[in-house]
Amino acid sequence: MLDGEILLIILTAVQASEQTLYVYQTPKVSATECSSVTLFCNFTSNGTIPGFYKWYRHSVWGPEVTNTSGELRGRVSIVRPAEFFFHKSANIHLHHLNFSDTGLYICVVTLLANSEETAHGNGTFLEVKRLVADGWKSQLAITIGCSTIAVITVLILVAVGGFLGYHNKCE
Ligand SMILES: *[C@@H]1O[C@H](CO)[C@@H](O)[C@H](O)[C@H]1NC(C)=O
Ligand SMILES: *[C@@H]1O[C@H](CO)[C@@H](O)[C@H](O)[C@H]1NC(C)=O
Numbered sequence: 001m002l003d004g005e006i007l008l009i010i011l012t013a014v015q016a017s018e019q020t021l022y023v024y025q026t027p028k029v030s031a032t033e034c035s036s037v038t039l040f041c042n043f044t045s046n047g048t049i050p051g052f053y054k055w056y057r058h059s060v061w062g063p064e065v066t067n068t069s070g071e072l073r074g075r076v077s078i079v080r081p082a083e084f085f086f087h088k089s090a091n092i093h094l095h096h097l098n099f100s101d102t103g104l105y106i107c108v109v110t111l112l113a114n115s116e117e118t119a120h121g122n123g124t125f126l127e128v129k130r131l132v133a134d135g136w137k138s139q140l141a142i143t144i145g146c147s148t149i150a151v152i153t154v155l156i157l158v159a160v161g162g163f164l165g166y167h168n169k170c171e
């Protein structure tokens with residue numbers, strides 16, 4: 001009984017010292033609505049070990065980022081398996097970005113060596129900038145520095161544009 005316990009402790013200690021999986025992510029990325037973005041994630045491990053990776057939103061086991069369900073459905077693509085195995089890349093690409101995609105994305109890598117090993121990165125904060133509204137605001141700010149007539153002109157243009165030109169969908 002005692003021998004069994006000692007063996008267990010030794011095995012645990014050996015496993016801990018062999019922990020070689022580290023996951024790296026870019027801390028922050030900015031992109032504009034409707035464009036695509038790559039969220040970078042790579043990992044270090046000894047040798048080429050089979051495994052897989054997943055991404056989660058908000059927190060480590062938060063909503064999973066997948067192409068088949070959730071808010072990002074149809075807008076996610078992942079790297080080819082060869083990229084994962086040989087280049088240790090666990091990147092994802094997000095397409096047709098929406099302002100509401102802003103937030104934290106966490107990369108989790110699992111390797112299936114003798115025993116399963118999982119590690120996660122510290123997360124990438126994705127900031128998606130609005131397309132139209134920001135343009136107007138900065139144009140207005142620049143113009144206010146010029147003249148009253150220009151301000152009135154821009155206000156009229158913004159009002160007309162608000163009815164005719166503003167669209168909140170891609171394309
Ligand atoms: C992985 O490599 C590190 C240093 O490169 C070494 O200390 C460790 O023992 C290796 N682990 C395994 C499981 O081979
Ligand atoms: C993640 O954050 C921890 C704590 O702030 C830090 O010690 C560690 O180096 C970070 N890891 C990476 C890969 O940046």
Ligand SMILES: *[C@@H]1O[C@H](CO)[C@@H](O)[C@H](O)[C@H]1NC(C)=O
Nearest residue numbers: 024025026040041042043088
């Ligand atoms: C992993 O990503 C970091 C930046 O996130 C980069 O500096 C590093 O070179 C990458 N490592 C590999 C092996 O691609």
Ligand SMILES: *[C@@H]1O[C@H](CO)[C@@H](O)[C@H](O)[C@H]1NC(C)=O
Nearest residue numbers: 067068073074075076077078
């Ligand atoms: C993601 O879903 C969209 C829409 O269903 C599809 O057109 C696209 O091919 C899918 N992409 C991948 C990488 O599976």
Ligand SMILES: *[C@@H]1O[C@H](CO)[C@@H](O)[C@H](O)[C@H]1NC(C)=O
Nearest residue numbers: 033034098099100168169170
């Ligand atoms: C962003 O998502 C909202 C809610 O689903 C939608 O109404 C809006 O059209 C989207 N914006 C773009 C630029 O696709």
